[in-house]
Amino acid sequence: MSSSPSPLPGPTPHRRLLALLGALLLPVALLTGLGATPAHAAGGLTASFSSQDNGSWWKGTYVIRNTTSSPVTGWTLEFDLPAGVSISGHYNGEATVSGRHVTVRNAYYNATVPANSTTEPYSYWFVANGPIGAPGGCTVNGDKCDGTPDRPPSAPGTPTATSVTAHSVSLAWSAATGGDYPVASYDVLSGGTVVATATTTSATVGGLTPATAYGFTVRARDTRGNPGPQSAAVTVTTTDPASDPTPPTAPTALRSTGRTSTSVSLAWNASSDNVGVAAYDVYRDGALVQTLPATTLSATVAGLTPATAYTFTVKARDAADNASPASAALTVTTDDQAGNGKYLKVGYFAQWGIYGRQYFVKNLDTSGSAAKLDVVNYAFENIDPVNLTCLAGVTKGTTSNPQDPDQGTGAGDADADYARPFAAAQSVDGVADDGYAKLQGNFNQIKKLKAKYPNLKVVVSLGGWTYSKFFTDAAATDASRKKFVSSCVDVWIKGNLPAYNGAGGPGTGAGVFDGIDLDWEWPGSPDGHAGNHYSTADKANLTLLLAEFRKQLDALGGPHRLLTAFTPADPAKIQQGWDLSTIFSSLDFANVQGYDFHGAGSDNSWEPNRTGHQANLYTDAQDPYPTHFSVDAAVRTYLDAGVNPRKLTVGFPFYGRGWQSVTDGGAHGEWQAAKGAAPGQFPEEAGVRGYSNMLSGVPGLTVYHDEQSVSTYGYTGADGQWWTFDDTWSIGRKTAYLKSKGLLGAMIWEMSGDTAGGTLMNALAGGLG
Structure with a gap:
């Protein structure tokens, strides 16, 4: 109202x-x-239709006419096909077909219609089968094709x-x-x-x-x-x-009649009143969420988050607005994101993997991984350092110095995202980009992958290690949170991509992403990337930021949009920035860091002088480090805080971390002295190799399994390289643990590290069943 x-x-x-x-x-x-x-008044463009019978098929042509004395650049034609008509080809326009509705955007060469002229000889036309007839509901740039007012x-x-x-x-x-x-x-x-x-x-x-x-x-x-x-x-x-001063009696027998991951259905027995009940008010956690007529004794409360407990009451009101006492309270927990007895599999796809790694969205399909994944996280997108909005439409690389406080400032890759044309060999469906479409690059390939796997969800990940510098600023006030979230929803969910090298434009990215993943590393902590802004207010502001994301995503209507987060394993970082008692009311689930417990770092700025397991399940008694990290310790931190286990996935590394000049120490290099990061898969990434590359690129690597900590490592002996990673053995043990704790599932960083046949993904999917 x-x-x-x-x-x-x-x-x-x-x-x-x-x-x-x-x-x-x-x-x-x-x-x-x-x-x-x-x-609507008639616009500057009209469109006329004609058809031509060619025997086994017929041709339909739309000629766009400019009736004004100035050129018009850019046109979109929409129409509805007659019943029984299908189109097998489109020419002189970029067309999409949804059922019988066709939307055509101009080609690059006929975008401008001269003053008092037409698109001839390059008018849009299609090849059709079925009864010859003029389409209906024709509009051009939103106005009726015949130019008359609506x-x-x-x-x-x-x-x-x-x-x-x-x-x-x-x-x-x-x-x-x-x-x-x-x-x-x-x-x-x-x-x-x-x-x-x-x-x-x-x-x-x-x-x-x-x-x-x-x-x-x-x-x-x-x-x-x-x-x-x-x-x-x-x-x-x-x-x-x-x-009428007399209120109705309280409704009775409030009960749940059904639930999903995002809704709860309720029913109750009628109240009585001396005159008559006029309405029932449904409350969720003390807040009014629905008002129903007196004849309705049931309700479905939607807009909820998975695996979350909600408390409901119902009150009756009469025509004089006298409210009854509340019904007895009913607490219902929504279903989780995966579904009863199932486990979620989340995998990160690295935006930059299309370069040195030569790992394309297509590889998710050919490796067999896409068929096993439930959610793909597209990593990463940045924050505009000036406007504190979601950054898109730029191609600017990071600096080569990982300790540069401005390494990621203003960086992004619109080319990889939506402007880079892929060849047929790199395309999910084997069809090459023509170089002129408004949506190309990874985003177009994601849409093709989702068409092949309709149940697969893809979310855009914001931040990461290099792009988290300005989260604290964007989250600082109510106004800045609203502005930031609105911009992210506009760009990544509504798909209003900035124009870039002929690509992008309003709505061009719609349907690519099904939600947003927040990778703030780390709120309230000085231990993030060099130069990251942080504040003691981050913890409270993060809760408010997530609530704003949830609010604006739900306000879009339609299907439920995912809201997830990458959260730390370190109890100190959790304490500094993550209020575990509040954030999960907004989050569908969290991906808990299950790796990077130890490592040398590409510039030897981390732990260059001693080896250590990066993803061990349990604490190792021989661990000489002052803080003993493990997957189990991280999980217990969350569960001890009262987090529903079906809100948590655990991270698995599809890569290894390595040291060089490592002494044997009678333990095959485990926890032994070292002299910096081992040579990496790429020169700029010392100490890091994808699992597949590590097996092929580190000669003489003998693999060992530590039963006590449930960790896998490899040692080259005389060459002195020591690597920590996950393999099929450790994945099998860790997925059994995950299931024993009732957790939601597993997360992978990141998919390009696996073998071409998906060795690790197969082990993960097999372990989760």
Whole structure:
């Protein structure tokens, strides 16, 4: 409701009659334009259709005409195919087909239509099979193809009051008809002001004054926003509370009749009242979430997060707005993201893997991994250092110095994201990019992968080690949080990608991502990347930031969007930045760091002088380091804080960390002295190799398994290289542990490290069953 309705003047019957007559005359005035926006006027472009029968197929052509004296650049044509018609080819335009609806965007060479001219000889045409006929619902740049104004819907039927209380009126009406486009919504007006909107033929107007007369009318809006004329008016007087001081009895037998990962269905037994129950109010954790008519004894509360406990109560209200006592409370825990008895498998895809690694989205398919994964995290996207918004539309590399405090400032790769054309051999479906499409690069390949695996979800990961510098600034205030989240939703979920090298534009990235993953490393901690901003306020602000993400993602409507986070294994970092008692009300699940417990670092800035396991399941009694990290210790930190285990996945490394000049020490180099990072897979990444590259690129590596800590390591002996990693043995032991703890599943950093046949992914999927 946008504002409170205006009560009719009163109190004498004569004045009420005059007001009613005035209200009844209001639609007549509206027919002359009062309070309504004109229908869309004809734009500068029109489109005409012609067909040509070619025997086994027929050709349909749309000629775009510019009727103005100035060139028009950029056009989008939309139309609906006749029943039984299918299209097998498109020319002179980029077309997408959804059912019978076709959307065509100009090609690069016919984007500009000259003044008083047409797209000929390069007009869009298609090859069709089926009955020859003109498509319907044609628009060009949103306006009707014939250039005539839109015809709005008719007036709805006169509304009637279906329920009246001291502070609300429920109305119903018959549907509007006619118009060029379907009815999308209805406005309820009082005194010329919209006081409620509805997508059905009923609505409830609240916030009214008791014992007061109000006049209401209704108008329809079509899918293009065109308003029709208002209905005849109805006058309704709200109830006088003094007429009934007795509240209803409390509803009884509140129960759950079903649940999903994001909703809970409820039912209850009716209340009684001396006059009559008017409505039921449903409360979730003490907040009102739904109001239902007295005839409805059930509700489904949606917009919830998985594996989360919610407490519900219901109250009855009578027409005088007397509220009953609350029902007995009912606590229900939503289902988890994976489903009962199933385990989630999450894998990171590195944006930059298409370069030196030569690992493409296609490899997720050819390795067999895409068929086994549930969620792909696309890593990483950055924060604009000036505007504190989600950064997109730039290609700027990071500096070569990992200790440079500005290493990632302003960096990004729009080329890899959506502008780089891939050859057929690099494409999921074997079809090469033509170099002119508005969506190319990894994003286009992701859409192709999702088309092949409809149940696969893909989320965009924000931050990471190098791009977390400005999280603290973006999260600092309510205004900055709203601005940041809104920009991220706009770019990555709505797909409004900035124009870049001919690619991008409004809506071009829609459908690529199914949610957002927050990789803030690390809130409230000085132990992040060199130069990262941090504050003692980060912990509270992170909770508020996640809540804002959840709010704005849910406000989009439609399918539930995932909100996840990469969270630390280190109890100190958890304490500094992650309020485990609050963040999971917003998060669908968290991916707990299960690796990088030890390592030399590419510039030997970490632990260059001693080896150590990077992903051990349990603490090793021989561990000489002051802090004893392990997967089990990390998991226990979360579970001891009361986190639902079905909110947690554990990270698995598909890569190894290595040292050189390592002494044997009678332990095959385990926990022994070293002299810096071993040569890496790439010159700029000393001490790191993908699992597959490590096996082939480190000659003489003998693999050992530590039963005590459940960790895998390799030692080259005389060459003195020592590597810590996961293999099929450790993955088998760790997945058994994960299942024994009732956790949600596993996360992988990152997919390019696996073998071409998916050796580690197969082990992980097999272990989880």
